[in-house]
Amino acid sequence: MKRRGKRVLGIGGAATVAVAAVATAAVVNLQGASEATAAEPSGATGFAAQNGGTTGGAGGKTVRATTGTQIHQALCGRAANSTPIIIEVAGTITIGNTAKVSGSCNTAAGVIELKDISNVTLIGVGSTGVFDQIGIHVRNSKNIILQNLHVKNVKKSNGATSNGGDAIGLESSVSNVWADHLTLEASGGESEGYDGLFDMKSGVKYVTLSYSVLKNSGRGGLVGSSDSDTGNGPVTYHHNYYQNIESRTPLLRAATAHIYNNYYEKLGSSGINPRNGGKALVQNNYFKDSQNVLGTYYTDLKGTWQASGNVLDNVKWTGEGTHAGAGMTSNGTVTVPYTTKLDAGASIPSIVKSTAGHGTGMKTSDGGTTAPNPGTTTPAPGTTTPAPGTTTPAPAPGGTNLSIGAGADGSSKASGSSYGNVIDGNTSTYWQPSGNTGDISVKWSSAKTVGSIVIKEASGSKVTSWKLIDETSGKTISTGTNSGVKTFTPISTKKLTFEVVSATGTTRITEFETYAK
Template sequence: MRTYPPRTRSRRAVLTGAASVALAVAAGLALPQPAGAAETAPVGFGAGTTGGGSTGAVTVSTLAAFKSAVTGGSAKVVKVSGLIALSGQVDVGSNTTIVGVGPSSGFTGGGLRLKKVSNVVVRNLNISKAVKTDAITVQASTKVWIDHNTLSSDRDHGKDYYDGLVDITHGSDYVTVSWNTFKDHWKGSLVGHSDNNASEDTGHLHVTYHHNYFSDVNSRIPSLRFGTGHFYNNYVVGAETAVHSRMGAQMLVENNVFRNTQVAVTTDHDSDVDGYANMTGNDLGGAATEVSRVGTFTKPPYSYSAEPASSVAASVTSGAGAGRL
């Protein structure tokens, strides 16, 4: 019988360093930028995604204005000011950049759907408590960058009261998920929705996750079927099962940190066919691994720089989430 480390829920105290910031401002010194703040383009499989590019931005603060602003395939940049309540999901058109204004703008009660679109950027949003739906759904879409968002619900309801935080399905392709905070949720990020969808998904679902902070997310960090996933420099705290490769998926799990986690990487749970995983440079923190098949995906087809696991927790906790651009 496999023995797992005990799982306890924890909350981290965050020190703001306000006194140091005040002294720096008084002295006329430049303030340090959070890690990842300088990124103006995606790294990974989503490279080349530009969204609305340099198109002049429109700022919206109501649901009606937001729905109107993100409709259609023309190039557009939409700034969301304030927290907008919604139910269900709002469909987003192609060639769109959506960015929150400040640290606390976004949506509550529902989320965004990218369906049969291309070239979409979603940044700096707070999306919380999307009831019976995903915070962000990417469906049959290509070239997507999901960056510096804070995505959450709560663990007070059953695991099906909310759905996923970021779900990528129906043959979607070339997606980067970077510098986000995922927290207080059951099912984090599902890539490939069904064991029976090989005909649509095989050869697609190329997804990069880097520098994300998963805090008290139970599982699917991520769960990947059929596709190819690169999971590097992420910080996972408080998971039951984190990375899950299934149905022949290929996963490269590189230089991540796991804490208070039962199973860091698995290839043999809950599917008809096991997946594949390669692991290198990770700090497991005592978590178990259940890798039945080692895969062939060892070198991504793009340029990137993976920092050592020893610096990941500091980089991610200082740089991930909304308000860190």
């Protein structure tokens, strides 16, 4: 783990804060002085880092506020609505202490209004920065950072209301928002007066929600408010903790999302819900005590998902919707324009619970290995998910298995086995060499581009050393000590040979799958 930020003292001991490697600026305390400082943002990730990046108020004056009115005053007291500013929130914000303020911008009473502005960081100080029954509304704005804040119990009915019942709502021509280390919570669902925790609609683009806790709500969040609201996204969600949420984690209408390294616990009805053309790349997440965690639900307008490396821990699937299912099977290809490091799915509960949310010290994970080309997660339905703390197998590649419809031959075969059994898509049939070692090949009439293979063995078979040979060039392109997934620099070939160098038990290969990547 690593911790963002550092504490610096300015002249005379006044607290200061540096943001995004910009020179330290003196804090202006609107009410009271304090030695505590807000943690230092270290840079946006995911889609918020695209489209020119998200830097918030970096380079601007740092102002401290303890009421909602003071936040509005700081926003509207700038020389222009684009003048960079960092607002440290060091108190509890309520509807009662949040009044309308005008100036270089315009705000509203009873809601934190970031409207028609840009270049703002709103960041909590330590365990302060609590928004109690008051939402944060971002509208017609860009380059916004919301960090280390706790927003709770925002209602749209049945009591004091704020922001339409959303804890955080992004709406109408909003771009480049980084929401990080937040705690967003409700105390019930729509019948109790609550709406979404993190909603985006009417043209919201390039957003990242990271290291945040979303809990105790009927609705986690949506991207697109209706089937006609199709101009939103892309969005990245990573290292978030969704706990006791009924649905929408998130709901994607015609939007693309990269969803990785999140921990989902107790999803009541459904989880990730791409629909109406929505697309989700779902990697190395952990789902526990939940149901219908990935698929298209409550509509016939289908979405697309590509899944890999996810862990399912007591996950159920009901008759509602179109599911990814127990194998988390992908139904298409989803790509993102950046690379990232992924933590292993099995490690996500401990990592996320120690880093996510408000007041946790802005800790982050250094990640695991660089993310592979996205693929499908293909544990066979009914197989056991690795227990937490165990090594998650490499994700299976996506796309078409090029071995289906190809030819096969080999060095030898035992009675009752066949070369063709490794390319028939049936794991109940197999090839067995006449001895413990031998080789099996997949061949095509015209050259194919191959960048990964999957070797599957029957029960009792254990290959301990192997080579993969490109028969077109005669070169050994990969080696290994166990079966499973192997990726390599793509080659163009008419024939690939899997040579078993050593094995224990009786070698029986059930499938030799080949993929373009």
